Amino acid sequence: MTVFRTPQIVLFTRDIERATAFYSTAGFDEVFRTPATGTPIHVDLALDGYRIGLATEESTRGDHGLDPVVEGQRAAVVLWTDDTPAGYAHLIGLGATPVKPPEPWLETLLIAWVQDPDGHLIQVVQRTTA
Structure with missing residues (x-):
């Protein structure tokens, strides 16, 4: 029995609009955004069946109580x-x-x-x- 499916990576960012624009221009298509209007706190992009999630540092800290690493070569x-x-x-x-x-x-x-x-x-x- 397979427990998991549809893996993706989520990258933490301080500037989600800039990160979204970069990956969109590189060829990824936006497939999810929340909230739907205004500045998002999370965006998913896909390329050839693979998804990258972008999550704001603030949302990850505030919504989930985590301490994301947003500097250095972490992924x-x-x-x-x-x-x-x-x-x-x-x-x-x-x-x-x-x-x-x-x-x-x-x-x-x-x-x-x-x-x-x-x-x-x-x-x-x-x-x-x-």
Whole structure:
């Protein structure tokens, strides 16, 4: 028996409008927002069946009594592509901060790293051999 389904990651942010705009421009589609009008406290975005949730630091503290970490390299979003250099350049053009340019890894992958506007790592990766 499978207990779980539909996994996703939630990233904590201090500026949910900026984070939503960044991921939307990167190709994610908004699929959920609360509240529906005004500044949201939570937004879900989807790309190719995968969801990323964005939750405000304030809401996570106030609504759930948690202590979210909103600084540092605490998670990585992995985006597969057919062209790592183009994907890396595209994200930088959207406002991501370069971390590591494309380089081979494990003799079968080409990977690059950027940080989104909140400092979350994004790994851009392509398979170079089967």
